[in-house]
Amino acid sequence: MRNLTVMALILYCALFIPGVVLANENLTPSGIPLKDLESYVDEYVEEFIGETTAGANVVVVKDNQIVLSKGYGYADIKSKIPMDPGTSILEWGSVSKLFVWVSVMQLVEQGKIDLNEDIRHYLPDGFLTKLTYDEPITMLHLMNHSAGFEDRIFDLGYASKEKVESLEEGLKKAEPNQIYPPGEVVAYSNFSTSLAAYIVERITEKEFDEYVSENILEIINMNHSLIHLPKEENEEIIQHVTKGYELIGIGEFRESTPFYMSMYPSGGMNGTTDDLAKFAMALMPQGNKKSILFDELDTLEQMLSTSYSANDNVPGIAHGFWEVDGKKKGFAHSGNTAAFSSNFHIVPEENFAVIVLTNQAGEADITFGLTKALIGESVFHPVANAPDSFDVEGTYISARRTDSGFLHLYYYLTPLKVKSLNENEIQISVMGMKGNYIQEEPYTYRFVNGDSVFLPMQTLYFQVDEGVVNQISTTYSDFLPMDKKGEMLAAHGILFLYCIVFFLVTALILLVRCSLHWRKKKAFSIMMRWNAALHLSGMALVVNVMVLMGRMLVNSNRAYSEIIIHFTLNYLFTFTCLLSMFFVIWNWRKETLTKWRVIVYSLSMLSSMLLITLLIYWQFYF
Template identity: 30%
Template sequence: MLFTISLLPITDYRLPIPDSRFPIPDSRFPIPDSRFPIPDSRFPFIKNLSNLKLVKKTLDRLLKLIQSISLAILIVSVSVLPVFAQDVSNRDLPMVSTADDSQLELTKFHDIEEFSDNFFVNQITENNLTGAVFTLVKDDKIIFSKGYGYANLEDKIPVIPNKTLFRVGSVSKLVTSTAVMQLVEQGKLKLNQDINQYLKEFKIKTDQFKPITVDHLLTHTDGFDVAWVIGGATRCQSKLLSLEKFIRENLPERVRPPGELYVYGDVGLALAGYLVEVVAGIPFSEYIDQTILQPLDMSQSSFQQPLPSQLAANLAVGYQYKNGNYIKQPFTCNKSVPTTALTTTAEDMAHFMIAHLQGGRYGTQRILNDTTVKEMHRQHYTNFPNIPQAAGSTYGFFERFVNNQRIIEHGGSMSGYTNLVFLIPEQKLGFYIAYNRNSLNENLRDDLVQQFLDRYYPVQETIASPTEIITKAIPEAIPEANIPQQYKQQYKQINGGYRFIRYPRKYLVKLAIVLLESGRLFTIKTNQDHTLTIFPGRSKWEEVEPLLFRATDSNMYINFRPDSQGKITGMSMSSHVHLTYEKLPWYETLVLQLGLVVFCVIIFLW
């Protein structure tokens, strides 16, 4: 039976380390007082039997004290055992390396194993993780690959990078986007073509908004409502709906013009995957296997659900950590296959990353032309077109800048698993990480990115910092006298509450937003000096252009969106493309909505 022991550092007990030079003070033995002379060795201290008894009694007390301290130290030592296994300490944590690292000493990554070991062992022991894997690629090679912890806690099966499979969740969207770009390259799909030209079994309504294109699907700007599909995953007890039927029956309404806003979701990429199926004339997973997985020698990867038996045997068990226990998560079949269904190993995913870093080539095989890869990787949408190093969206990847490095990446989470694909195209470098535990704090992945870049790609003094780059393009704070009158009224409208834009608008689940999503709400207050204060946190922002503000303590920007009548409807942040918010009307503020709920409950119970 799995049990856990609380993790408490030794320093928490404040126990002194015994030193023969410094006896440990004990309240039972008073410290000598200068008013009373210490017995002199020139005079015999032990003069009679009573003195011998006193010495024996004193030695007994000292022995008991030493035993007590030793027991306390033993207890503390036991308490630092990692909580993920019964009998595993840090030195027993399984770590399996599979990459050829013979050339590492000749590169800047000569100490990558030390870096990786320190990071992942600390993460596992401090965050109640079960297992993890880290694989680093540079140019056309895997230069480091190592597994940590357990793929299966109960059977003590370690994570092995070229053998252990992980379910990657939304990282699947990268493979789907790559498949779409293959068909674009072949001229079978056009990026700016109305997708209704390809759909046969159903059509997208265009009576209210303009047509949706492939470009909109790949950049999450399709304008569909967010769809949280009830029953989107099943226990695989019956045959899954066809991709066409699943999409047709669950296609949400259109709620905004396509191309207007980035709202991350599954609908657009599920539709993109369906277009692959329609245009290619074969099932989606079969197309992926033939044109991506096989050419890239990803023999341990599949979109099939349930997995083929030879792959299922090596699947890491997914866990949820709750109340000190690790709960096995069942294997679920996800109906939105193109957006969530890929299962793979770290080293198979390394082959995929190498292909993207090498212009579509892996070994002697090619899945895309170099020009197509460049088109896929470039920025296609951003909320800040005039701000250098503002986050954006490529075709499939998120884009952002850290330490002056342009990163394209995509994370994935699902029941029992958390993943990240991270690429720096200009450096021909990337890494993949995976954990077999869900509900992980996003900061864990971000911490690895930041620590990795700080160590291997620190900001150089000879290179212009993001602040210097941005301030060359954006003027300093605008004096009050220079602010146009038309913006002064809009400035006053900024005051109020804002809510994260990613939520359903046409479904009953919207009610849960009010009760459960209070953490996605914040308030903005305008100040007389044309600065803003954002609560909670009390961060301060100064205006550098009408409706464009810069943080006073960082390189982050926010801008505000007016509608056609000039009314402020929302805002965005420059650090991540998905950080888009809408301004709440007075009747949707949290206080009023909760007040109405309480009022209705009181009336109902009266």
């Protein structure tokens, strides 16, 4: 009788008292009723679609059912083709990485991969040629993005699929230097993920796209998705490929170049939003059921357990998934390509998922903003007797950076600056964009407001040793104290600007003088000829460097072979500079020079040496 009474009371509460027993089944984790979900999302995205976002597909999953699947804006603006979660094919960007980690865990379950084994055990002898440290790199290091590799832009993506090579050849061509000891720094790495996929190829003796198609896509009926677009001939899917756009002004969009990858496991998947919803459901089996992707329930639980965290109060990494501290613990991954942005977020405890795909480069307002609104935030508890935020002030550089080659200059020009607003609040800024954070735990700060670019960086943890910040841990990558002073960078900038002005102005003056001499039929002395050669060589160096930087700004998705001509020209013009200087010095005593010419020739040589020194320092020769 007691049990019957209890059961009757529970049933009564569930049926007649809203919000008591089954309320969470009808709400998003943030508390939005599912019956109001569509209108809420409609109102939320209205501010951005057609203004700052070309188009978006939003799919929400609850209890293994799609409760919202809706497209907004256009898949093709010119032709007015609307977005459709069921048919529009979009680039998923780095959400593709999750299929690598699922593949790896399938092989872990089969005993074919040991997460703590040196990965060289699975690779051909001598495959990695740029390792700096003796400590072994493990699969866990690859999953946690802590193998120590620098970021490399060249040969990551191409505008033409004709340049795409096999995964093995793509890895060899794009191998980065190892700049950190394994396990010490989180530096997000496309190479690491693609290297893990190559290990899957080696073990299974199948190309990675074939393995994923057979062991993931087909199993969960993801029939409208492709792991490697250039290899496919599925016209039914190809005809629904969405156009990607770049924002050039409010309400103004420019169609972007295509994006093809040799290291496709890191970001080459294309598919529908509804298909990603199937993937989300496969990762959230209800009750004690095992996932269709694994033979054992423990494998999924292991995959969604913390594999790295900088601090107990900070969300970490769960075997390649990003942990998210919402109202309930979530697991996510976002993605960006040249013209697409995405966010994939699951909350297993609530059997809830949000998938947002957009055909807009660098989009964050919907991909992250809407997701945050539906997921909710954990309760905020400001810490008492917190360390003064002044302790963390400073300038920091991303650990995910190019360290070799001229592109490393970009990271020094776009540092992360931390400013104390009061004893418990800081403001961070990058390239003029700002975000405010409040201290929640000692040296742990939570984002409260600011530009949408900071939405992915919800939590900052400052690793402080004896009052000095050694590292900042964020969701995607660590930041390290700036190793070059701002005054030095400013001085270099001023000196380079001087070189630009000097050689361009003197080149114009030289042209005028040549014209005057030609009209008067007056010949240049040998000294003047070599000095002219010096000026022209310096001008050629300046112009070549400016063209190189301009090409990279217009389109960074380039093969290294496309820009090697600039390095070759830098060597050539540097040689002619040095040769000209030699002959200017050689002929110095053979001519009687006025003080003005002594000044001019000396300034020409000093300016040339200054320019060459700057180009060597900032690695513009390779």
